[in-house]
Structures are given as structure tokens and as C-alpha cells.
Amino acid sequence: xxxxxxxxxxxxxxxxxxxxxxxxxxxxxxxxxxxxxxxxxxxxxxxxxxxxxxxxxxxxxxxxxxxxxxxxxxxxxxxxxxxxxxxxxxxxxxxxxxxxxxxxxxxxxxxxxxxxxxxxxxxxxxxxxxxxxxxxxxxxxxxxxxxxxxxxxxxxxxxxxxxxxxxxxxxxxxxxxxxxxxxxxxxxxxxxxxxxxxxxxxxxxxxxxxxxxxxxxxxxxxxxxxxxxxxxxxxxxxxxxxxxxxxxxxxxx
Amino acid sequence: xxxxxxxxxxxxxxxxxxxxxxxxxxxxxxxxxxxxxxxxxxxxxxxxxxxxxxxxxxxxxxxxxxxxxxxxxxxxxxxxxxxxxxxxxxxxxxxxxxxxxxxxxxxxxxxxxxxxxxxxxxxxxxxxxxxxxxxxxxxxxxxxxxxxxxxxxxxxxxxxxxxxxxxxxxxxxxxxxxxxxxxxxxxxxxxxxxxxxxxxxxxxxxxxxxxxxxxxxxxxxxxxxxxxxxxxxxxxxxxxxxxxxxxxxxxxxxxxxxxxxxxxxxxxxxxxxxxxxxxxxxxxxxxxxxxxxxxxxxxxxxxxxxxx
Numbered sequence: 001x002x003x004x005x006x007x008x009x010x011x012x013x014x015x016x017x018x019x020x021x022x023x024x025x026x027x028x029x030x031x032x033x034x035x036x037x038x039x040x041x042x043x044x045x046x047x048x049x050x051x052x053x054x055x056x057x058x059x060x061x062x063x064x065x066x067x068x069x070x071x072x073x074x075x076x077x078x079x080x081x082x083x084x085x086x087x088x089x090x091x092x093x094x095x096x097x098x099x100x101x102x103x104x105x106x107x108x109x110x111x112x113x114x115x116x117x118x119x120x121x122x123x124x125x126x127x128x129x130x131x132x133x134x135x136x137x138x139x140x141x142x143x144x145x146x147x148x149x150x151x152x153x154x155x156x157x158x159x160x161x162x163x164x165x166x167x168x169x170x171x172x173x174x175x176x177x178x179x180x181x182x183x184x185x186x187x188x189x190x191x192x193x194x195x196x197x198x199x200x201x202x203x204x205x206x207x208x209x210x211x212x213x214x215x216x217x218x219x220x221x222x223x224x225x226x227x228x229x230x231x232x233x234x235x236x237x238x239x240x241x242x243x244x245x246x247x248x249x250x251x252x253x
Numbered sequence: 254x255x256x257x258x259x260x261x262x263x264x265x266x267x268x269x270x271x272x273x274x275x276x277x278x279x280x281x282x283x284x285x286x287x288x289x290x291x292x293x294x295x296x297x298x299x300x301x302x303x304x305x306x307x308x309x310x311x312x313x314x315x316x317x318x319x320x321x322x323x324x325x326x327x328x329x330x331x332x333x334x335x336x337x338x339x340x341x342x343x344x345x346x347x348x349x350x351x352x353x354x355x356x357x358x359x360x361x362x363x364x365x366x367x368x369x370x371x372x373x374x375x376x377x378x379x380x381x382x383x384x385x386x387x388x389x390x391x392x393x394x395x396x397x398x399x400x401x402x403x404x405x406x407x408x409x410x411x412x413x414x415x416x417x418x419x420x421x422x423x424x425x426x427x428x429x430x431x432x433x434x435x436x437x438x439x440x441x442x443x444x445x446x447x448x449x450x451x452x453x454x455x456x457x458x459x460x461x462x463x464x465x466x467x468x469x470x471x472x473x474x475x476x477x478x479x480x481x482x483x484x485x486x487x488x489x490x491x492x493x494x495x496x497x498x499x500x501x502x503x504x505x506x507x508x509x510x511x512x513x514x515x516x517x518x519x520x521x522x523x524x525x526x527x528x529x530x531x532x533x534x535x536x537x538x539x540x541x542x543x544x545x546x547x548x549x550x551x552x553x554x555x556x557x558x559x560x561x
Contacts, residue, residue: 166434240559
């Protein structure tokens with residue numbers, strides 16, 4: 001069984017996103033970038049399955065400009081066997097539907113039985129690509145998983161899904177796509193020898209134009225603004241008495 | 254320009270996030286119908302009494318109990334043929350199904366809409382809500398999930414026509430095994446007027462009971478930071494934040510939560526924010542209307558002992 005792990009390079013999640021007023025886009029010039037944290041969890045899970053002997057190969061895929069190769073190298077350094085880089089040449093505003101179509105091509109070419117990916121990227125927060133990919137391929141889907149167990153015959157997997165009402169357990173027939181949630185595992189760090197070794201692992205480049213997919217944006221960003229979180233008064237109180245009396249004056253008790 | 258609302262049921266009750274989707278749809282269309290997938294057609298009754306809804310399209314089949322996303326998305330895509338818009342309230346239910354419907358209809362869905370600017374222009378959060386983006390869709394059909402905290406929840410009082418759709422139910426590729434539901438007597442987190450939320454600072458599952466005690470006293474729901482959930486103090490469905498639930502209660506009382514941007518993303522629109530923490534420099538304090546800098550356990554004991 002081959003496992004494909006689509007991964008994304010994003011602004012480091014602990015860095016504050018800033019808007020470039022001129023371009024009306026989030027400014028990523030000289031910003032610290034990292035692998036999307038959910039993708040790290042996906043890589044870790046794929047590696048664990050490979051180490052258990054249930055998979056023959058793990059393949060990381062990423063789509064973007066040349067810099068995306070750094071993120072693929074990180075995956076290789078963590079232990080992934082090989083990488084596929086889809087080169088977009090310039091900074092295209094690729095959306096989940098585009099990504100799903102490109103990934104569907106790669107999954108079919110590789111005849112992968114299992115696709116493990118993050119449930120969302122922490123930049124656009126769409127939470128869509130895995131679901132779209134599953135629809136395009138008509139594969140079974142387990143979103144938001146916190147537990148993954150392959151069956152002994154390798155034909156299905158049992159997953160626990162973190163949903164609003166609690167934890168749902170389902171059995172997915174393979175081929176399947178799973179999108180991972182935070183509590184699935186703790187991703188490993190790449191060791192220095194493995195970082196060195198990653199440099200000689202296979203990395204294939206494919207031009208995005210070779211897929212013959214219309215990548216013009218369906219949903220265009222008109223403007224962005226930093227209205228997100230605003231500071232408030234932070235009035236100090238010293239006791240339960242004072243706090244409760246403030247709250248009743250505010251009419252929220 | 255008609256709109257279809259994909260209704261999420263909790264048992265036989267219409268979820269509050271579906272009610273927010275109905276309100277959002279009124280800004281897009283005069284003719285709003287509802288779609289409900291259920292194992293029992295009797296559940297359509299609560300949908301038919303919703304205000305604003307014209308017709309309730311019901312796909313009822315015993316096979317739809319804990320339906321797989323593959324089956325659900327095929328049925329929704331078929332039911333969508335006459336509509337310009339499909340809206341659903343943001344939840345794990347709609348986030349599971351809607352993008353897959355998008356794949357079947359060749360449409361790019363829009364997640365977590367917070368504001369409707371025009372028939373094809375919407376505002377949605379990026380980067381955990383630190384950035385708000387105005388986006389314009391060029392698709393002929395528009396699919397979106399809407400934030401339940403950004404729109405009023407529509408009420409009851411309507412009498413919609415019920416129309417049963419008899420569509421063949423496709424074979425599922427995944428099967429339901431079990432659901433471990435959290436039982437709680439307290440108000441539901443996403444609709445509660447008051448929330449008492451605990452973080453890593455509480456130190457243990459046993460200490461988290463102090464949060465529960467205070468929540469009961471204030472008739473509040475319980476929330477938690479990711480750190481508290483990861484540490485096993487409380488289960489995942491109480492997590493507030495970028496990857497958990499988004500809430501906007503009248504009162505959000507945060508105890509021992511430092512305030513990572515991922516947590517702030519889930520509660521920043523609360524009307525009154527109170528922080529009890531022993532670290533006055535934590536980011537959470539800047540977000541607060543009221544700050545009580547104190548030992549958490551002393552403060553919680555004092556609050557729990559104080560009469561209201």
C-alpha cells in the first residue's frame with residue numbers, strides 16, 4: 001500500500017499575520033514560514049503506518065513556488081520516502097477545488113490506497129481540500145480524525161472523528177482519505193542525520209500546466225483587513241464581590 | 254435566485270447554526286427552502302415550523318442514520334439542482350459534507366461566512382480570524398457555511414410545505430460503528446449566554462471541577478482551551494478556538510487561559526470578557542473587559558462561596 005500525504009507551506013502559526021496595504025494581501029515577504037501543523041501530524045501518522053509494516057511507500061506532495069521544496073525536504077527529513085513538487089511558477093491563488101483536482105491526478109497515477117492530510121491549513125482556514133478530493137475520486141472519507149487503525153487485511157480502517165457532539169467511530173473502506181485533527185499524534189522532529197539524508201531522497205518536479213486544469217480563481221479575494229482581535233479596557237478587579245457587582249451592572253449575570 | 258438551507262438536526266431539533274444560516278439566506282434570496290436528511294420523516298415537523306422557510310425537502314430513509322459523507326453529499330448535490338445558493342451553519346456536520354458537494358457540482362465553496370456584502374461578495378476569516386477577507390465568487394452556484402455567531406438565529410412560527418424526495422440511496426463506502434456523546438445537563442456551548450472556560454493553568458482534571466462548580470452557579474456552559482483538552486482535563490467537544498468551537502456569549506469568563514491566537518479566534522466576539530489569571534502579561538488580559546489578577550484556586554473558591 002502506498003500512502004500519499006499532501007502538505008502545505010504556511011506562515012508560521014505563531015507569527016502574527018500582517019496585511020500589505022498596497023497589494024491588499026497578507027504580507028509574506030521575509031515572513032517565517034513552516035509546514036502547516038496539521039500536515040506535520042499527517043506526515044507522522046503516515047510514517048507510523050509505514051513503520052508498522054502496513055505500507056510500502058510514503059509520498060509527500062506539495063503545490064506552490066520553488067520555496068515549497070523546503071517544506072517537502074522537511075517531510076523527507078522526518079522520514080517520508082519521496083516527494084512530488086507541483087511547480088506553479090508564480091504565486092497563484094490556488095483554491096481547494098484546484099488543489100483537489102491536481103491531487104486527484106497524482107493519487108490516481110500513484111495508485112495510492114490511503115491519503116492522509118491536515119484537516120485545514122492555518123492560513124486560509126478553509127477545511128475543504130480533503131473533502132473535495134474525496135468527492136472527485138469518490139473515495140471514502142474520514143474527517144477530523146483523532147485515531148486511526150488499519151484492519152489486519154489492509155482493506156479498511158477504523159477511525160475516530162472529533163465532531164461537535166463527541167467522538168464518532170467509523171469503518172472506512174480503502175481507498176480512503178483521512179483528514180487529521182490535533183490529538184492524533186505528536187509529530188517527530190527531524191534529526192540532523194536525517195536532514196542530511198533527505199537531500200539525496202527522490203524529489204520529482206511537475207509543472208502545473210501539465211495537468212490541463214483551469215486554475216483561475218473561482219473565489220477572488222477583493223480585500224483583507226486586520227480587524228481581527230481588538231484590545232479591550234482590561235479594568236482591574238480585586239475580589240469576587242467586585243467582579244460580580246461589575247457583571248451585574250453590565251447585565252450579563 | 255432561490256436558496257436551500259442544509260438543516261442539521263440534533264435529534265428532532267433544528268440546530269442553532271441552521272437558524273443562523275436561514276437568517277443569512279434572507280440577505281440573498283426571497284425564496285428559501287430547507288433540505289433535511291434523516292432516518293425518520295417525523296423529524297421534518299420541527300423544520301416545517303421554522304419561520305421564513307417555504308418548502309421543506311425531506312429525504313427520509315432508515316439508511317440515513319449516521320449517514321456517510323459520500324452518500325450525504327450525493328443526495329445534497331441532487332437536491333441542489335434548482336437552487337442558486339446552498340447555505341449551512343458552520344459545524345463539523347456541514348464542514349464534512351459541503352466541500353464534497355462542491356466537488357460534485359464543480360463549485361468552490363466558501364467557509365465560515367461572517368457577513369454578506371452582496372449576492373456574490375462575502376466576508377470570511379483567515380489566519381484564525383486575525384484577518385478578515387472580502388471575497389467574490391464567480392461560480393454560478395454558491396455553497397457556503399456561515400458562522401452561527403455572526404447572524405441572528407431565526408425563530409419558529411412558520412408552516413412550510415413538506416415535500417418528500419424519493420431518491421435512491423447510494424451504497425456507502427464507510428460504516429458507522431459508534432458515537433461517544435458527551436452528556437451534559439448544562440447549557441450547550443455554542444448557544445449559551447454565559448461560558449466559564451478553563452485552561453492549562455488549572456493543572457489537573459480534579460481542579461477542573463472548580464470550573465464546573467462555577468459554571469453551575471452561573472448557569473453557564475463549560476469551555477476549555479486546547480491546552481486543557483490536550484492535557485486531558487476535559488473532552489475535545491468543549492474546545493473553544495480556531496479548530497474547536499466558535500462562541501460569542503454575553504459573558505465569557507476565562508480562568509487560567511493565557512490566550513494563544515488560536516483560542517482568541519474562538520471567543521473574541523463575546524460581549525463581556527473576564528479573565529482570571531495569575532499572569533497579568535498574558536495576551537488574554539488585553540482582550541478582557543475585566544481582569545482579576547489572582548491565584549486561580551483562591552479566586553475560584555471565593556467566587557464559588559460568594560452568593561449571587
